[in-house]
Amino acid sequence: MGFEHGLFQASSKFDNKCGLVASFRDGKGAAVVLGSNQADMVAKTCQKHGSRWKSVGEHVGHNSASVDEYCTNFIPESSAMSAIQKRDPAAIIAAAKQGQFGAVMPGLKDHLFIVTAKPEFGECLFTAQTGKFGAAVCTCDSKECNNLTALDFIVDADKGPMRLLQFIDRSLRNLTPAMNSIVSGLWMLTERSMQQWWTMSRRST
Numbered sequence: 001m002g003f004e005h006g007l008f009q010a011s012s013k014f015d016n017k018c019g020l021v022a023s024f025r026d027g028k029g030a031a032v033v034l035g036s037n038q039a040d041m042v043a044k045t046c047q048k049h050g051s052r053w054k055s056v057g058e059h060v061g062h063n064s065a066s067v068d069e070y071c072t073n074f075i076p077e078s079s080a081m082s083a084i085q086k087r088d089p090a091a092i093i094a095a096a097k098q099g100q101f102g103a104v105m106p107g108l109k110d111h112l113f114i115v116t117a118k119p120e121f122g123e124c125l126f127t128a129q130t131g132k133f134g135a136a137v138c139t140c141d142s143k144e145c146n147n148l149t150a151l152d153f154i155v156d157a158d159k160g161p162m163r164l165l166q167f168i169d170r171s172l173r174n175l176t177p178a179m180n181s182i183v184s185g186l187w188m189l190t191e192r193s194m195q196q197w198w199t200m201s202r203r204s205t
Contacts, residue, residue, distance in 0.1 A: 018122075018146040019089040020138040022154070023075050026131055029060060031070055034146045037088045037139050042081075046071035075135045079107035090139040093125045101127075121150040 017037035024030035031053075033045045046053075050071060054064045062070070075081055083092055083104050093115060095104045102109030108127060117123040122140025136154065140146055 014143045017088075017090055017139050017141055018144065020124075020136070020140075020146045020151070020154075021074070021084055021089060022136040022138075022151075023133055025070070025073075025076060025133045028066070028070060029062065031074065032151065033074075034151075037090050039088045039091075040085045041089070042071065042074045042084055076133050077105070077107045079105045080135070084137070088139075089137045092137050093123055093139060096125050101125075118153075120153040122146070124154065 015036055015038075018035070019037035019041055020032065020034050021041050022030070022032040033041050035041050035045065038044075046068075050067060054062075054067050057063055057067050073081070075084065087095070087104065092104060095101065096113060097115055101113055111127050111129060113125060113127040115123065115125050122138055122145060124136050124138035126134070126136050128134035138146065138154070140150065
């Protein structure tokens with residue numbers, strides 16, 4: 001809808017990298033901010049283009065007040081909002097890869113996260129909390145690489161990396177009996193592997 005209604009327009013100067021910050025919030029909807037890789041992308045975009053979002057809000061169940069609220073709580077956790085205000089997407093991803101996810105976003109220190117990369121979208125950090133939110137922070141290295149094609153791939157339910165959130169927020173636990181009926185103990189092994197990976201990640205902080 002953003003591309004269809006001209007809500008995404010090139011306005012920031014390309015400087016080595018592009019950035020993308022996206023989130024969905026249970027009961028609130030979803031939003032994405034695109035631009036040059038820079039700190040405070042969300043607030044700057046809300047201030048500059050918020051009126052455009054509000055102009056189409058009624059078509060997606062929003063109004064002026066709810067758009068403002070979403071901008072303020074784009075990721076509904078204060079340390080996460082502080083991080084995207086102070087750091088650019090590439091810096092946040094780099095810190096997570098160095099085992100500093102909990103230091104950058106201390107309010108999410110007990111959350112699982114994944115950093116993954118593909119030519120189609122660049123490099124992304126994903127994290128989520130069941131029943132509350134999911135978030136993506138991405139960066140890529142060429143001009144306008146954070147375009148509609150990249151966004152479509154990220155959210156593709158069959159191929160895109162956004163589907164990995166189902167594994168890190170444990171929302172697939174209700175499928176445990178079905179999965180284990182095919183391969184005995186499969187989900188237990190998957191959970192154990194994820195926990196071991198998370199423990200190792202936290203030890204490096």
